[in-house]
Every structure is written in C-alpha cells, then in structure tokens.
Amino acid sequence: MNFPRLDMRGVAKRYANGLLANDGIDLCLARGEIHALIGENGAGKSTLIKMLYGLEQPSAGEILLDGRQVRFDTPAAAIRAGIGLVPQHVQLVPSFSVARNVVLGAEPRRWGWLDHRAAARAVDALARRYGLEADPAALAGMLPLGAQQRVEILKALYRGADLLLLDEPGAVLAPDETAALFEALRALADDGMSVLLITHKIADVLEVADRYTVLRAGRVVASGSSSEADAAGLAARIVGRPLAPPVRPVARAPGEVRLRARGLVHATGAAECLAGVDLDVAAGEILGIAGVEGNGQALLARALAREPDVVLVTEDRLHDGVAPALSIAENAIATRYREAPLSRRGWLDLAAIDAATRAMISDYGVAAAGPQQPIGALSGGNMQKIVLARALAAQPGVLVACQPTRGVDIGAARFLRQRLLALRDAGAAIVLVSGDLDEILELSDRVAVMFRGAIAGHFRGEGLQARLLSGYMTGARRQPQASARLDAPFVDGEAA
Template structure:
C-alpha cells in the first residue's frame, strides 16, 4: 500500500532581488514520518519552511497540502489548515501561564474564565495523549528550556496541526532534554503527525529521522531513506565534498601562562553566579570549558571581559593584573571575543557586512585616517574575508541581518581573527552551524592556537570540546570542577561532572 503524501512542493521558487534562495524545489512529505531537512547555512532551509508555514509566499511553483493547492498569506492561515512551526527562538511570554500562552490569539467564549478553564482541560488531554508532561497552570518563567519547547509543540497541537516543523530543536537542549524530546517526537509520529526536523547534527538525524532531504545552494540534492545512507554520505551531499577532521598537534609541555583568572566571585541580587573560578591558559593552548547550558558560561565570559562586576578575584594578561576592564580595552590588549548570542551581542544587524567587519578597527589604519573612513579599503577587506571564510552573501554591502545564522557567525570569526589576537574567548562558536561551516571554524581556531593564541573555548557541545581542547575543565553551577588533559579525559567522568554527580571533585587552579 502506497504511503500517503500529506504535503508536496512543486517547482517552488523564492527570490530576494537577484538572489535565488529556493530554486525549483520539489519535495514530498509522508503522513506519520519524521523527515529531516539538512543543508549548509544559507542552503535555503529556513526560506522553504517559511513558505510552508505562511511567513513567505513563493514567487513560482505550488504547495499541495492534503492533495489540494494551498496559498497562505500568514502563519495564522497555515495553522488553520493544520501546519505549525516551532522556531529555534521560542515565542513565549514568560509572565503568562502555559495555558495563556497556548491560547493566546485564539477566539474564546464570552467568559474569559470559562475559556481559560476549557483551555487547561484541553491542554491536559493533549499532554496525556502525546506524553508532553505540560502543566497548563504553571508560569512559563518557571519552566526549563526543554519544558518551554514542549509548550511550543503544544501550541501547534492545540491549533490542530498535523504537520509540525521544528527548526533546530536541540540547539539549546541538554542531553537529557534531547532524549525527552525524541520520546515526544516518536509519540507524535505514532499518532500520525508529520514532523519536519531541521538540524545540522548528523548524529541526531541518524537517530530520530526516517528520511532526509538535502539542500545545497537553494537546490534539492536528493531525498534518501536514513537507513540506506551513512553520515559521511549525508555530509558529502550537503557540502559537495568529504569532511576532513581537523588536524591537531600535540601540545608541547611547558610554555608561559598568558591568560589567567584567580579566584573570581560574582553574584547578582544575592544569587551566586561564579564561585572561586581560577584557571590559566598557556601560549598556544586551548582550554575547553564543558558544561550544560545555564551553569555560568555567559557570566564567566562577561566577567573576564569586564561586562559583569566581580565581588572578588583578578584577571591577568602576561602576568600583569588588568584591574578595571571593558571590551574596548580588552580588544586593544589583543583579546578577541566570540559572544554566545551573535545577533544580540556580536553584530549590528542593520549594518552591512563590511561595516561589521571593521566595527573594532574603524578608528585606525588602514580603514581610517584623520577620522575619515577609506571606503575602498573597507570594501576590499570585506571581499577578502568573504572569500577566506566562505561567507555566502550577495556582496560586502549586504546587511548582515540578511545572512543565515551560520554565515553571521563566520563574519564574527573573521572580524575577531583580523585582530591577530593573543587571546581568544570563544562562546559556543559553532552553535547552529552545519558540519561544513563548523569544520571551517574549527580549522581557523586551531590555526590561531598554532600561531600562539591562547584560546578559552566555552561550549555545550561535548564533541567539540573533545575535538579541539588541549585541556578540559567542567563548569557546574558557577564552579570549575575537575580539570584534565585531553589525552586523559574520560567521557563518562566528564558527563557525570556536567550533571553534578561528582560533588566532591576538586576545584582546579591551573597554571
């Protein structure tokens, strides 16, 4: 018996000016399957999903849903038909309850109280049916990230969605939360729901998805059964070549300590954020900080840069205490910074690529003289960095906000490495990036390390920590736990430390 097709695209085209984001895409999604959409940053995945969910309209082609042509003028119209999308950045109001968030914008009866009660009952029924474990009367602000994601899934189910798009659903989840999400997705699949799973993580796609469609440069490269292919095959389809593992050299023993933290303590409104953080990074070394998101990673990077006040402790560069710090001074001292939130803290989205690339150097030569910016040199520099870092963009004058997340990250990395830094603080440097882009970032970081740069790598991706680091420490509830050489690091021990299962591990002071 032939499997029912719930949604199909026929020769779908979407252009932005002269740039073709989707080029005659024809795909078919089956009822009751988990279908992965894989592709490099800028391959056209988000554009396609935005058309399916009503956020964009195609320029050419057709969308068939349940066998008939559809055209959505808004996400509300798509939701009425049974298509829902869970975005990577959740669209919830923290001060409201789960039920209030889920029912927000929907028509209710004359009595708001009756409407709320009815919404709570419906949410409980859906929660039980699909194993979501969602309490409708809890405030969203009290929920973990994984629970908030389940609320977003609940919103789509509450509106009757049979076709659910998940955009990078595991990007902000802990390993236990990923496991719980996969349990929920399997239950949805068993109940006949179709899930489109957008992800860069081949390992997760191999674990949870039935079929995989691969996009490259806006075109469909192919659709394959996950069971009939390998991770290497999928990576090759995605980037058009084999992935090369980064070449690591063994760190030489000895060497001077370039960047140090001694006894950092920080708190806010009586809540402890960092406790007795001490470490040292040698010249030409990567110190990896592993940990589950939300255990003080952001606070640590901000304290080092002077963005977060400290109650005690000191930061040293080449043996000299830095005292009062702020980002401009740290840049002048040769400290590069890749922030966790590229859009909020790393870029000015309305400005062009070329302007963002010189954001830390626009006052000085070769980009400026006597307060006058040399536009020709700014443009030439941008063209060089775009080539060097394989940034997919219409041109150097394009607003950086128009780029995909991974290409925005490449712009940040290019800008920071242009400084030829002696120290780099890298927060989640490959979050949301495809394997090809991540490979590029890893190679650049290792090249900087090999030139003598001292790198503090802070990442929730344990595989990334294990691949790049010379030494590894674990951050848990604002404290640095056991520190180990990469060659001696045991995954089981690191995992237990990340979960706080080894509370008596010694604090590390690294020199």
C-alpha cells in the first residue's frame, strides 16, 4: 500500500496555561510534494512543526510516517526518522566554519579526529548538488542571514532528511536568493523529498507549493491545490476577511533634513562593508534601502543608529531586538521605563506598565497569553510586532527600520506598514531597510540601492517598478557618482 510520507490526524496541543495552540489538525503530505502551511501569526503553525520535530508533544490525535504511528520525545528521534528542521532563527555556532556547522554532531573522522577535508568535500558536494551556494571554509558568524539560512538547510540534508520542515525560510532571503531556494526545493521534491513550508508570503505558495493548508486560531480553515488558488482568495482565507489593496503614500515636497550622512566607510574586506555612503533623510519621508542582503545595508543601519535621537528597529530581533527570557512587558518598556507614566519618582509603576503592555498587545494584534508571558515563547511574527510597537511608542523623529515586517503575516504586515506611513505623515524621517521589494515599493518616497557597500542607484519612489532595480541590485548596472542626498539626481527610468 502506498502511504503518504506524513499523515496528521486530529492533532491537538493544549499547553498547561490552557492555551489551545492546535485543535484537531488534519494534514497529509505525499512524497515529492511541497506543501505550504500558511496562517496569521499565532495561528499554530510553529507549534505543529515543533510536534513533528519532537520539541513538543501532542495532547491528542496521531502522527503517522509512511503509515506507521510515531511519537518523538526528542529532536534526535525525529532526525533518525528522516525529519529535518530549518528553523526561522538560525542556530549556528558563529565561530565555526560552514563545514563544521553542517557536520556538527555527525562529523567524519580520521584517526579519531575531525576530518576537516572530508567535511568540506561533503558540504561542497551537497551545496553544488542542490544549488545552495556556500563556502565550506567561511566563518558562519561572518555570513549574512541569507547565507546562514542556506547552511541550516545543508545541515538537515547532511543528516539524511527526506521530510524537510522549513519555518519561514524566505523571511531572511533577498528575491534572487528566494528564487534560488525555490529552485533547490523543486529539485529536492523531484528527488522524492517531502517539504512542509511555513510561509507568510502568498507569492511563495503560488510559486513553489503543490498544495496548501490554511490555519486560523489553531484550526484548519482551508486547503487545496496551489494551482487553483489566487492571491486575493488566499489572503481572505488567512485573515478571515477580504483585504483592501495597499495604498501608496502621496508624494509631497520633503521637509527639513533630519538625518545627514557623508562619506560613511567601514572596511571589512567583504561585500558587507560601507564604501563612502552619502545620504539625507528629510522630515516626512521614507528613504527605502534596497539590495541583495549582505551588501552593507545592516552596517549602514547600525552606523546611522549611533546618531543621537535615532531609534533603531534591528534586523535580527531574536538576538538584538529582545531579551527572550524576559516578559513581554519588560521588553515592551525596555527603552522608556524611566518615563512617565511607566515610572514615578524613580519607581516603576507596575499597574501602568501592565496597562500599557496590554494596550500594545491589543492594538498590534499580538497573540499572547498576557504581559507576563516570556517574549521568547511568542512566534517570530508576534515578537516582531512588539519590537516595532516599542519603537513607534517612542514617537521618534528619526526611525531606522530594518526588515520591519519580516516573518509577519499579510494582515499584520499591512497594519505595521500603515503605522510606518502614519509616523511618516506625522513628520518623522524614516530609513527603511528591507529585503522585501514589495515593501520598499509600497512605502518609499525615494529608494537607494546598495551594492558592495556603496549606493549603486538613486530612484524616485513614485511609479517605481521592481524590474528597474534588479540590475543595480546585482551590480550589472550602476549610476555614476550615485548618492542618496536630497539634491542627488535620480536614475532616469526610460534610459535604464
């Protein structure tokens, strides 16, 4: 009998605090199939993945692999059964090479010692076979997030996974890297690999998935063939209502310059450097910074954030944006706990903090048990809502926002983008660093493309199309003496 690779029947998960994260989930995954699991933040997607990988135990229902019921007490047991997890937040050892990270725990040995050459050869062969570019000798901690994500995929493949769980892999990838990843996933599926892909991007579902399942409030609310789906219909199923199309900001004359940078340089000997960056950001405008990840955008954001009165939304929320072991409330007030009404006469007002945090949770639609829940227990998207809400609560005059909606569902992303536009309309100057070109095009008054640490092109936001940016993002084209100063010329769209 030809059994599906994965068959979940009536799977439920209720936590000790009473939270019902999954409620009677049915999901079937065939061999050679890419199946997208989509839904709002807190819909139960990550919990489902954790049960498949032995990180959580189901409260009810059964999980079958190849027709046999299984229950994994540890991730090691799931790995032995052929399941590989690529987490949303990378878990590499920064000081180890790519090869050593991939083989960690399953090292090839020679005379009892790690065989570095054999490890490098094995990783290089895997990378070439599946189109997952990686330098085995590179230090993992020096790689951009997109490259680190590829290393996580290679780790799973090296351990022999034939059922791959990917938790928001496209959230840290630039458009060209996403295309390369999808090509690799298709090749894996053609080889018989089963892929369960968690994503918030409807375009991912339509482009690479064979079938999809939509979760809402822990339940399956829709499923079907991706070839028969459309973007508007999927969006409505995810949020439970039709979504109005995004509204682009109305172009207007910029105000006074709030942030000015001239000749920013940071030499690292790699693409992730700064090579003489000039830019201005005026009151009441959003300057979008586009580019393939690792071309200096993150360094630029950190450099700009050193200026007084600049508020930064960091790109790596788990390591730089939150203290995972602390509560939502403690993280929510971390940058303004000395201010009234959160503090009075040098003492924290716990009631005011609780009220402010509850208002933040409600206003931003955070799926959480309450202000005292550890923020590390939240899904990545809900964590991001708190990070951005905290930044906006400070009512900054200058905001540097790095990947502000990465890993956030479509409804929440729309909401957060509207908040950024409202801040811009209130007179703030905003630098938007994003790997999501749709986000850049939707929000930006001006756009600067970075390549190898320098400004490669300066564009007027109004009417800008993604195809015009691609050549500048890859280095195939470059605007002479490009800068993002207010008086700098724009790339001529017709000439480009």
